[in-house]
Amino acid sequence: MWKLTRRVQPHINSTRWLIRNFRSGESGDATGLYGFDQLKTAKGFQRFVADAIERSGELVNYVSGMPSSPEIVKAMDEISDTVCRVVDSAELCRQTHPDKEFVEEATKAAVAMNEYLHNLNTNHTLYAALKKAEQDSNLLTKEASRTAQNLRMDLERSGIHLDRDKLDRVSNLTAKIFQLTREFSENIADDPGHVDIFPVSRIPRHLHRNLKPIYRSASRVSRGSTRSTHNSKEKGLRITTDTRTLSSILQLTPDEEVRKRVYIQGNSVPHANHGVLENLIAARHEFAQIVGYNSYSDYEVGHNLAKSPKVVTSFLEELSKTVKPKAEEEFIAIRDFKRKKSGNKSAELEPWDETYYTSMMKSSVNDVDTAVVASYFPLPQCIEGLKVLVESLFGATFHTVPLAPGESWHPDVLKLSLHHPDEGDLGYLYLDLYSRKGKYPTCACFAIKGGRKISETEYQLPLLALVCNFSRDGDSSVVKLNHSEVEVLFHEFGHALHSLLSRTDYQHFSGSRMAIDLAELPSNLFEYYAWDYRLLKRFARHYSTGEIIPEKLVNSLQGARNMFAATEMQRQVLYALIDQMLFGEQPETGRDVSHLVAELKRQHTNWNHVEGTHWHIRFSHLVNYGAGYYTYLYARCFASTIWQSVCEEDSLSLSTGTVLREKFFKHGGAKDPAELLRDVAGNEIISVHDGCIIPATTSLLKELRL
Numbered sequence: 001m002w003k004l005t006r007r008v009q010p011h012i013n014s015t016r017w018l019i020r021n022f023r024s025g026e027s028g029d030a031t032g033l034y035g036f037d038q039l040k041t042a043k044g045f046q047r048f049v050a051d052a053i054e055r056s057g058e059l060v061n062y063v064s065g066m067p068s069s070p071e072i073v074k075a076m077d078e079i080s081d082t083v084c085r086v087v088d089s090a091e092l093c094r095q096t097h098p099d100k101e102f103v104e105e106a107t108k109a110a111v112a113m114n115e116y117l118h119n120l121n122t123n124h125t126l127y128a129a130l131k132k133a134e135q136d137s138n139l140l141t142k143e144a145s146r147t148a149q150n151l152r153m154d155l156e157r158s159g160i161h162l163d164r165d166k167l168d169r170v171s172n173l174t175a176k177i178f179q180l181t182r183e184f185s186e187n188i189a190d191d192p193g194h195v196d197i198f199p200v201s202r203i204p205r206h207l208h209r210n211l212k213p214i215y216r217s218a219s220r221v222s223r224g225s226t227r228s229t230h231n232s233k234e235k236g237l238r239i240t241t242d243t244r245t246l247s248s249i250l251q252l253t254p255d256e257e258v259r260k261r262v263y264i265q266g267n268s269v270p271h272a273n274h275g276v277l278e279n280l281i282a283a284r285h286e287f288a289q290i291v292g293y294n295s296y297s298d299y300e301v302g303h304n305l306a307k308s309p310k311v312v313t314s315f316l317e318e319l320s321k322t323v324k325p326k327a328e329e330e331f332i333a334i335r336d337f338k339r340k341k342s343g344n345k346s347a348e349l350e351p352w353d354e355t356y357y358t359s360m361m362k363s364s365v366n367d368v369d370t371a372v373v374a375s376y377f378p379l380p381q382c383i384e385g386l387k388v389l390v391e392s393l394f395g396a397t398f399h400t401v402p403l404a405p406g407e408s409w410h411p412d413v414l415k416l417s418l419h420h421p422d423e424g425d426l427g428y429l430y431l432d433l434y435s436r437k438g439k440y441p442t443c444a445c446f447a448i449k450g451g452r453k454i455s456e457t458e459y460q461l462p463l464l465a466l467v468c469n470f471s472r473d474g475d476s477s478v479v480k481l482n483h484s485e486v487e488v489l490f491h492e493f494g495h496a497l498h499s500l501l502s503r504t505d506y507q508h509f510s511g512s513r514m515a516i517d518l519a520e521l522p523s524n525l526f527e528y529y530a531w532d533y534r535l536l537k538r539f540a541r542h543y544s545t546g547e548i549i550p551e552k553l554v555n556s557l558q559g560a561r562n563m564f565a566a567t568e569m570q571r572q573v574l575y576a577l578i579d580q581m582l583f584g585e586q587p588e589t590g591r592d593v594s595h596l597v598a599e600l601k602r603q604h605t606n607w608n609h610v611e612g613t614h615w616h617i618r619f620s621h622l623v624n625y626g627a628g629y630y631t632y633l634y635a636r637c638f639a640s641t642i643w644q645s646v647c648e649e650d651s652l653s654l655s656t657g658t659v660l661r662e663k664f665f666k667h668g669g670a671k672d673p674a675e676l677l678r679d680v681a682g683n684e685i686i687s688v689h690d691g692c693i694i695p696a697t698t699s700l701l702k703e704l705r706l
Contacts, residue, residue, distance in 0.1 A: 029404060029405075030404065030405040030406050031404045031405070031406050031407050032044055032406050032407070033089070033093065033097075033102075033406065033407065033408075033409060034089055034092075034407065034430075034448050034463065035404070035407055035463070036048065036089065038051060039089070039406075040406050042099065042101040042102040042104070042105040042106075043105060044105075045090065045093075045102075045105040045106055045108065045109040046105070046108075046109070048086050048089070048109060049086060049109050049112050049113060049116075052082050052083055052085075052086045052113070052116075053116055055082050056079045056082050056083055056116075056120070059075045059076075059078055059079045059082070060079065060120075060123065060125070060126065062075055063075050063076065063125065063126060063129045064125045064129075066129060066132065068139070069132060069133040069136035069139045069140055069144075069148075070133075070139060070140060070144060072129045072130070072132065072133045072148070073133050073140065073144045073147050073148050073151075073506070074144075074506075076126065076129070076130065076147075076148075076151050077147060077452065077506040077507060077508050079120065080151075080507065080508055081449075081450065081452060081460075081507045083113060083116065083117060083120070084450075085448065085449050086109060086113050087109075087110060087113045087114075087117075088446065088447050088448055088449075089106075089448055090106040090107070090109040090110040090113070091106075091110065091446065092446040092448060092465055092467075093106035093409070094106045094107055094110065095439070095440035095444075095446070095467070096409060096410070096432055096439055096440055096465075096467055097409045097410075098409070098410055098436065098438065098439075099409075102409070107182075110178070111175070111178070114174060114175060114178055115171070115175070118158075118170070118171045118174060121154070121155055121158035121159075121160065122155075122158060122159070122160050122167050123155075123160075124160065126155070127152065127155050127160050130148050130151050130152040130155065131152060133148040134148045134149055134152060141505070142670075143504065143505050143506060143509065143670045144505065144506070146509070146670060146671075146672075147506045147508050147509065147670075150508065150509075151508065153303065157291060157299070157303070158170070158291065159290060159291040159292075161292075162290065162291070166290055169286075169290060170287060170290055170291065173283050173286060173287040173290070174287070176279075176283050177280065177283050177284060177287065180276055180279055180280040180283060180623070181280065181623040181624070183272075183273075183276050184273055184276045184277065184280065184620065184622075184623045185620060185623065187270040187272045187273050187276065188270060188273070188441075188618050188620065189438075189441065190270070191269050191270035191271075191272065192240050192241055192242040192266075192269065192270075193240070193241040193265045193266060193268065193269035193270075194238050194239060194240045194241060194265070195238070195239045195241060195258075195261050195262050195265050196214055196236055196237075196238050196239075197236055197237050197238075197239060197258055197261075198216065198234055198235075198236035199234060199235065199236060200213075200235050200236055200237050202253075202255045202258050203237050203239075203249075203253060203255075203258065204252050204253060204254075206252075207248060207249070207252060207253070208237065210245065210248070211237040211238060211239055211240075211245075212237065212238040212240070213235060213236075213237060213238075214235070214236045214237065214238045215233040215234065215235055215236070216233070216234050216236065217232075217233065217234070218232050218233065218234035239262055241262055241265050241266030241269070242266075242441070243266075243441065243442075243618075244441075244469075244471075246262060246263075246266040247355065249262045250262065250263060250352060250354075250355040250356060251355045251356060251359050252356075252359075253356070254356075256352070256353070259352040259353070259356060260350070260352045262352070263351060263352035263610070263613075264352075264610060264612065264613055267610070267613040267614065267615040267618075268612060268613050268614060269617070269618070270617065270618065271617075273617035273618065274593075274594075274614065274617055277582075277593065277616070277617060277622065277623075278593060280622075280623060280626075281296075281582055281583065281586070281593070282586075284296040284299075284583060284626060285583070285586050287299075294585055295309070295583065295584050295585045295586065296583040296584075296626060296627055297309040297312075297580055297583045297584045297585075297627040299627075300583070300626060300627040300628055301627060301628075303515070304515040304516055304517045304518075304628075304631070305515050305517045305518060305634065305673050305674075305692075305693035306517055306630070306634070306692055306693065306694070307690075307691055307692040307693070308692055309580055309584055309627070311689075311692045311694060312576075312580055312630045313577070313580055315630070315633075315634075315694060315695075316573050316576050316577050316580070316630060316633070317577075318697075319569065319573050319633065319697065320570065320573045320577075320604045322697075322701065322706060323566040323569045323570055323573070323704075323706060324566075324570070326565075326566035326706055327566040327567050327569070327570045327605070327606060328606055329566075330563075330564050330566055330567045331349065331567065331606040331607075333361075334349055334353070334354065334357050334358060334361065334564075335347075335348070335349040337357055337360070337361050338353055338357050341357070341360070349607075350608060350610075351607050351608060351610055354567075354607070358563070358564050358567075361563065362560035362563055362564075363560075365559070365560070365563065366556040366557070366559040366560045366563075367556050368553075368556045368557060368560050370482055370483075372553070373482065373483050373553065373557065374480040374481060374482045374483075375480060375542050375543055375544075376540045376541065376542055376543075376547075376549040376553075377480055377481040377482075377483065377485075377486050377540055378478050378479065378480050378481075378541075378543040379433065379470060379478075379479040379480070379481060381539050381540065381541055381543075382481055382486055382489055382539070383431070384539045385535065385536075385538070385539030385540065386398070386489075386490070386493050388535065388538050388539055389526075389529055389535060389652070390418070390497070392535075392652040392653070392654070392657070393652065393653075393654065393656060393657030393660065393661075394420070394501065394654075394657045394661055395420065395421065395654055395657070396418050396419060396420045396426060397418075397419050398416045398417070398418055398419075398429075399416065399417050399419055400414060400415070400416060401415040401416060401417045401428065402415075403415050408430075409432075410432060410436070412432060412433070412434045412436075413430055413431065413432045414430070414431040415428060415429070415430050415431075416428065416429045416430075416431065417429075418500050425461060426461065426462075426500050426501065427451065427461045427462040427463065427464070427499065427500040428461060428462070428463045428464070429463075429464050429465070429466060429496055429500065430463075430464070430465040430466065431465075431466050432465060432466070432467045432468070433466070433467075433468045433470050434468075434469070434470055434471075434472065434479065435469040435470060435471045435472075439467075439469065440467055440469070441469060442469060442620075443466075443467060443468040443469065443488050443489070443491075443492050444467050444492065445464055445465070445466050445467070445492045445493075445495035445496050445499075446464060446465045446466075446467060447462075447463075447464055447499060447511070447512075448463040448464060448465060449461075449462060449463040449507075450462055450499065450507030450508075450510030450511065450513065451499070451502055451503065451504060451507060451510045451511070451668075452504065452505065452506055452507035452510060453504075453505040453506075459503070460507070462499045462500055462502070462510060462511060464496050464499055464500070466492050466493065466496050467492075468485075468488070468489060468492065470485060478543050480543060483530070483557055486530045487527050487530040487531075489530075490526045490527055490529055490530040491523040491524070491526060491527050492523065493526055494522040494523035494524070494525060494526030494527070495511075495512055495522060495523045497522060497526070497665065498511045498512050498519075498522040498523075498665055498668070499511025499512060499668075501661055501665040501666055502665060502666055502667065502668035503666045504666075504667070504668045504669075504670045505670070506670070508669075509667075509668040509669035509670040510668050510669075511668050512668070512669075513668060513669050514668060514669025514673070515669070515673055516625075516628050516631045517628075517630070517631040517634040517635065518631075518634075518635065518638070518669075518673050518676070518677075519631070519635070519669075520631050520632055520634075520635030520636075521635045521638045521639050521642070521664075522664075522665065523635070524632070524635045524636050524638070524639035524640075525639040525642055525643060525647070525660075527639075528639070528643045528647065528651075529651070531554070531557070531558060531561070532651050532652075533551050533554045533555075534651055534652055535651070535652060536549055536554055537549065537551070562704075562705065565704040565705065565706075566704065566706065567605075567606075569704060570604060570605045570606075571605065572632065572633055573604055573633070574600060574601060574604045574605055575619070575621070575629050576629045576630040576632070576633060577600055577604060578596075578597055578600055578616065578622075579621070579622060579625065579626070579627060579628070579629040579630065580627060580630065581596060581600065582596070582622065583626050583627040584627075593616070594614050594616075597609075597614070597615075597616050634695050636700060637695035637696065637697055637699070637700045638677060638681075638685060638686075638695050640699040640700040640703050641681050641684070641685045641695075641696060641698075641699040641700075642660075642680055642681045642685070643699075644699045644702075644703075645681050645682065645685075645699075646659055646660065646680065646681060647660075659680065660680070663676070663679045663680040664676055664679070664680045673693060674686060674688060674693055677693075684696055684698075
């Protein structure tokens with residue numbers, strides 16, 4: 001199957017077609033959304049789809065004539081590029097555009113392109129051409145040969161071998177899965193739940209500005225009388241239990257009953273997602289079985305580094321066993337701290353206590369005040385930090401690029417070009433960093449165009465959008481990030497750099513278009529720079545005084561991070577195991593998903609499961625990364641090894657950046673994953689058993705002091 005994160009390209013007038021339809025948007029001339037002329041209006045998505053299908057049809061006809069193998073691969077890659085830029089643009093638009101008409105038209109475009117992708121994925125002429133190209137591998141470059149092989153395997157994973165009835169069922173299931181994933185996310189946005197708290201004094205004052213005031217009638221006895229009463233209004237606050245607000249309340253509210261009510265409500269909605277998730281599990285399982293796999297996990301993991309769900313489960317269970325003793329120590333320490341603070345020597349630790357007491361412990365032991373920390377990370381300075389990092393490592397600079405009329409989707413959006421003094425522009429990056437109603441709720445890096453070689457003299461530069469949801473602080477015009485947000489910003493920036501720095505011949509392998517259990521490596525690696533004082537002292541300055549962040553404060557932050565590392569590792573292992581179990585082999589008699597989640601929590605953590613809560617129904621990774629959540633832990637192991645062996649000693653040098661770029665970033669997914677990893681960090685970074693690649697955990701466990 002051509003995945004929606006990948007694309008397809010050949011020689012007939014390809015350069016002329018690109019210039020005619022796509023602009024960089026750097027001039028003052030009006031253009032359309034993301035620089036695509038078709039997208040000057042919302043209805044333009046219909047033309048965008050039609051043009052992509054028309055061009056793809058021309059390329060399919062060209063491939064049908066069985067040209068030379070290099071031209072077959074080139075044509076297939078342009079087909080992918082043509083189709084997937086529509087899909088990717090539609091997805092970015094759906095998640096970020098404030099205009100409802102644009103969102104609706106983008107959704108229609110995504111549905112239409114999904115249907116067309118099914119036609120491409122089941123085209124036997126294209127399949128025959130790819131097999132011909134593979135057989136002529138001696139005529140191809142290594143990257144072209146790998147591209148042909150991957151595209152052929154994608155078609156096989158889409159069921160090209162099936163009869164017409166089964167293919168029709170696959171098409172219906174694909175459409176159903178797309179619809180269910182949309183519903184799951186929309187339900188989270190539409191039904192976040194809420195809790196009403198009276199009186200307002202039960203909520204810390206500094207949280208009030210983000211909550212909705214509410215009132216109820218209250219009868220009071222008049223002064224000097226035991227009989228007469230008068231009615232008054234008692235003020236309270238409505239807490240909407242979306243993820244951001246839920247986290248703030250659980251961390252900062254001393255009232256345990258408030259935390260309990262908010263935790264239970266926030267982890268019990270949206271109820272509609274129970275049915276959505278069960279239907280999604282069933283649809284993915286049926287799809288996987290029709291195309292020849294035992295389970296959806298087999299389907300997803302089989303073409304990644306791990307190769308087998310059994311390898312993934314074994315890796316996760318071994319990690320769980322390794323961290324358990326330390327996690328138990330941490331649990332007891334948190335429980336004892338609660339008993340001391342509450343004055344109740346028999347108090348038990350509940351899930352709604354964790355964030356509150358661990359935050360308090362971190363602050364008391366390491367003298368970390370989150371408000372003080374945030375004062376050193378105004379958002380403009382953080383962007384400067386990213387620029388400093390790129391210039392130090394890669395000798396490249398970011399420049400602000402004027403947006404052409406019609407190119408942007410919101411006034412907050414900025415456009416940057418990444419420029420190298422010897423190589424010229426390397427690519428473009430939109431920044432959409434502030435929260436607003438209806439926008440994608442978390443942070444992500446969206447591809448719009450992948451890099452690819454058009455001719456011997458022309459390269460299609462990658463175009464991406466880095467999307468975050470940083471909140472403006474009340475009336476303040478200065479947006480200050482807490483350190484976890486800084487870490488997230490660097491994480492997503494790692495994804496962006498992977499695409500901007502890759503220089504693959506085929507966009508099919510541009511940047512993070514690779515096995516997903518390797519694709520998270522750059523993002524995890526760049527998180528380390530958010531903790532590295534050698535970089536922080538070059539950009540982290542107090543928003544009002546300009547004072548450089550004190551090294552002592554950064555050391556305290558690092559100490560706080562390490563305090564409950566085993567507990568956090570347990571949580572990530574739990575998420576990954578749940579993901580594997582839900583999309584693994586299905587019992588014939590059905591099962592209670594909530595019961596399975598509760599049992600796994602009891603087995604792999606020290607924390608109670610609260611009856612009646614169902615946190616998994618708002619865990620969007622189950623739909624976005626079905627059977628793939630383990631990849632974060634895989635990538636974290638790889639990143640830890642690379643940080644310690646390549647970066648840690650001289651983290652900001654051009655020599656370090658050269659190793660990262662030349663041995664990893666520039667290749668995207670065009671090289672064998674094992675070869676990539678060994679090139680950058682040596683043989684010890686992985687072990688290989690029966691073709692399954694397993695990351696070494698030594699560096700990560702050392703980092704976690706385990």
